[in-house]
Every structure is written in C-alpha cells, then in structure tokens.
Amino acid sequence: MLSDYRTEIAAIYAELERRPLERTCLRRTECCQFHLTGKTPMLTRGEAEYAALGVRASGRKKLPPRDDGACPMLGRNGRCTIYTHRPFGCRTHFCAAAGGPYPRKHVADLIQRLEALDEQLGGDGPRPIQAAVADALKKI
Numbered sequence: 001m002l003s004d005y006r007t008e009i010a011a012i013y014a015e016l017e018r019r020p021l022e023r024t025c026l027r028r029t030e031c032c033q034f035h036l037t038g039k040t041p042m043l044t045r046g047e048a049e050y051a052a053l054g055v056r057a058s059g060r061k062k063l064p065p066r067d068d069g070a071c072p073m074l075g076r077n078g079r080c081t082i083y084t085h086r087p088f089g090c091r092t093h094f095c096a097a098a099g100g101p102y103p104r105k106h107v108a109d110l111i112q113r114l115e116a117l118d119e120q121l122g123g124d125g126p127r128p129i130q131a132a133v134a135d136a137l138k139k140i
C-alpha cells in the first residue's frame, strides 16, 4: 500500500501541473505564514504521508517546534523544506501573487481522488497540516 499511495499522490500532483491554468508560485511563502493568512492547509492522509516522506528526506524525524504561527515545514531560510512533497492546498492556494485559487470545477476530480485515497488509507477527512504530518511521521 505504501508505494501505491505514493504513486497515486504523485500522479495527482503531476496531473495538476498539466492542467492549462496560469499559475506561478514564486515561493514568496506568504501563504506559509498561517498567523497572517488566517488559513491553514488541510491534508488528507495520503497528502500527509507524502509530506512526511519529504520531511524525512530533508533529514528530520519530527517537525521542529514553531511559536511564530508559520508552517513547521518552512525552513529558517524562508524556503519550504518539502517543496516537491508539498500538499495539494499549497499548490492550489489563495495566493494572489501566484494567480489566486484554482476554480474548484478545474480540480474537483483531483480532490475526489485525494478523498478516495484518504478513505482507502483509513483517514477521516482532511486535517490541519501540523497534526496531519506529525502523526504521519510516526507511521512511515
């Protein structure tokens, strides 16, 4: 199952990249400052476990504590430390500089695939990124 979910998550993210929608993430990381945006990405289980693989690949076994309201995967250098493993919400977010949120009708099928995978993995729907990835790190 482990390799299956990786394949499906990678396929979903790759499909998103192929969609003919003008979006350009400039890695400004403003969306990673949850205390400023008031919005926290919500992750299905497959996304969380895939993100946890990114954390492991960056050489960490658990998330660093943060008391500044930013994402725990945001590096001290101001860069996302799991960029290639970042979750769906970080790819389709509300960042105006990147082009704004994706219209739901353009990604609804991909969201359905994420939700179906969540169910297969025994998930219980999307959860806030911090708790979802912290728990996933204990499993992988």
Ligand code: SF4
Residues within 6 Å of the ligand: 029, 031, 032, 041, 071, 072, 073, 074, 075, 079, 080, 081, 082, 083, 086, 087, 090
């Ligand atoms: S996972 Fe990366 S892109 Fe997403 S909020 Fe965290 S630091 Fe930002």
